[in-house]
Amino acid sequence: MFPELNSILNSTPDSFKSSDFILVSDRRADASFLIHHYLSFYLRAGCKVCFLGLVQSFSHYSAVGQRLGVSLAQAREKGQLVFLEGLKESFGVLLQDTSQETQPLSYLRSPGAGLEGLFRFVESCVRQSGDGNAGESWGPPVLLIDDLSVLLSLGVSVGAILDFTLYCQATVCSELQGNMVILVRCEEEDADDDEEGSNLLQRGLVHQCNLALHVEGLPTGYCRDIHGQMEVWWRQRGETIYNQRKIFHFKVHDKGASFFARGTSSAVL
C-alpha cells in the first residue's frame, strides 16, 4: 500500500468507494507495482479478494506483499484470499485429453471458445462470502486480475475478453457492491490496423471503468531517478460526470513507490 497514492486518490483502507472498476494500464512500461498496491490495500481493508494471477507465481506476490506488510499465505489460509495461479497449472491443462468448458483455465486448450469457465470460477469465489465455517465475514468482494492482456497472446479474442469483463462488472460491482481492478498492458499506439490488438481492448475497458491509471515512460526519454509518469483519469461515476485528468511522476523503491508532481523529483530539486 502506497500512502502517497492513497492521498492522491482520496481513499484509505477504512473508507474507499465501493462498486468501483479501476483499470490499470501501461504502454511500454511496467504497471504491476500498482497491482501490488491494490492487493495489500484490499487485504488490509478486510475484503474478500479473488486474485487471478496469470503471469507470475504466488511466491512472487507473497514476497512483495511481505515487504508491504501483508501476509498472503496467511490470508489464503484464512480464506480471505483466493488465488488462481495460471502458470503452474498451464501445462497440465494443455495436455489433458478432455476439455471441460467449466474449468477455469479451459481457454488454454480452446482459446476460441471464450472465457466462460473463468467467469464461473470468479462467480463461485465472490459469492461464497456468507457461508464460511468459522463465521468470519469479510467485507465486499474484490476481483484483481494480473494481467488481462496475456489472454490475447494465448489466442482469446478481444470480444470474448470484453464480454468476460462485462459479466464480472455486472456481478461484482453492480450486484455485490464490490470492486474490480484489472491490469492491461498495451503496445505502441501506431502499431495499429490490428483488430485483435491490445489497444482495442484497452479502449473498450477505459469506456467501462470508473478510474483509469495509465503508466508510461517519460516522454523525454530514459531517466534513472524518475521511473515514469502515471496519468490518473477520474471518469464518470453514477450520475456525476467528472472528467478530470492529472499526471504524476513516480519512482519505485524496494518498499513502495513515491509519487510527486511533475518537475519536483528529489533528483532535480
Added chain:
Amino acid sequence: MAAPVRGMIGSTSIGNTTSFQKKTRSKLVSIPGTRPSVQNGQLLVSSGVSSLDYVIGGGLAVGTLLLVEEDHYDSYSRMLLKYFLAEGVVCGHELFLASARDHPDDIMQELPSPIVDDVAGMKISEGQSQPSDPENPDTMKIAWRYQNQPKVQTALASSVRFGHYYDVSKTMEPELRQAAKCHSFYQLQETPVVTASSPLPSPYHSLLKSIQTVIRKEGFDGSTPQSKVRNVLRLGLHSLGSVLWGDDVCCKDNPAHCHALTTFLYILRGLLRTSLSVAMVTVPSHLTQNRAVMGRIIRLSDTAIALESFKGSEKETNPLYKDYHGLLHVRQLPRLNCLSCEVPDTKDLAFKLKRKQFTIERLHLPPDLSETLVDVQMGFTVTCRILEMSQGRAPL
C-alpha cells in the same frame, strides 16, 4: 600471512580462495555454479559471459527465461548460446538443447574451451593431497614455517567460482564435454504427432512434452526424493519462431499460427517457474513483420536482450563504431520477488567479440576535435588583450 605464497598452479589466478572457511549452518544445499543475488536473494546462474551477467543484474535467475533477439546472420546470438551451454558444462549443470536447423551434436562440438587456469583447478582436484616432496623446487625460503601446512583446497574452486572465461579459437575437449549430461531435441528427426485438439502446432507441442519429461524424470521439479545432489537444468532453444519449427510468424503478415510462439513461451515459463531450470531462447526477430507480436513475446519472457551486429550494414564503416562488432539493446529486465528492478546506468551498450572474452561496454562518443577548438583559443586571446588594455597596460 596465513596462506602459503608460492607458485602453485592455479592459486594465483583463483585469488579469492583462502584457507579461511566460513562456518555455514544453513541447511540450503548449495548447487555448484550458482550464487544468491545481492539484490533480492534469488538464486543466480552465470550466462557464460561475465559482462552480460553484469548488464542483466548479476546473472540469470533460476526459473526464468532469457530471450535473445538474433542479429541478422545469427552469428553472435549463436555464440551466446554456446557460451551459455559451455558454462553449464564447466559448472556441472545438465543441459537440454533443441534446434531445428543444425543438429544439437554439431552445436555441442563447437563449444568454446574454458581458459586453462580454471580447468586446471578441476584437474588438480583429482590428485589432491600430495605431500610436498623434498626435491620440490618450490620450497619456501622466507615463510618456511608454513611449509608443512596443508595446501589450500582448490578442489571446490571451479565449482564455487561464478562465471568463467572461454577461448573462442579452440573447441572444448571431448572428455570435458561428455562429462556433462546433455539431452537433445532435433526437430527434423522427430515424428510429427497429430494433436488435433491442441492450440499448439506439433513441433512446439512435442518440444514441451520432451522438456517436461526431462524435468520430471531427472527430478528438477522436486518430484523425486532428495537422494541425488540438486542440480540446475539449462535449456537452450535455438531460433524458435523460424519456419523450420513449423511456425509462420516470421514469414507472413497474418500468420495462421500467430499465437503458437506466445502460447509456447507462456507454458514454458510455467514449467520453468516450477523447476530448477533456466532457459535461453533465441528468436529471429528481424524476420517478423508484425511488431506487436515481438512486443508480446518480450513481455512473456523475463529478461530480453537484442543483438544488432554491424556486419553488412552501413554502420560497419562508421568511425563511431569502429571498435565494436555490434550494439546490444536491453529490452526488458525482470522484477522477481520485489517491486523494483535493476535499473541500468545507461542504455547505450555495444559489444565486441574478442578471442578470450565477449565484452559489452558503454558506447562513448569520441571527443569533438573540429574547428571549435580554434575558436576557443581565439576567444581566449582576445579576452586577454581587452583585460590588459582596460588595466592600462600596453598589450603584449
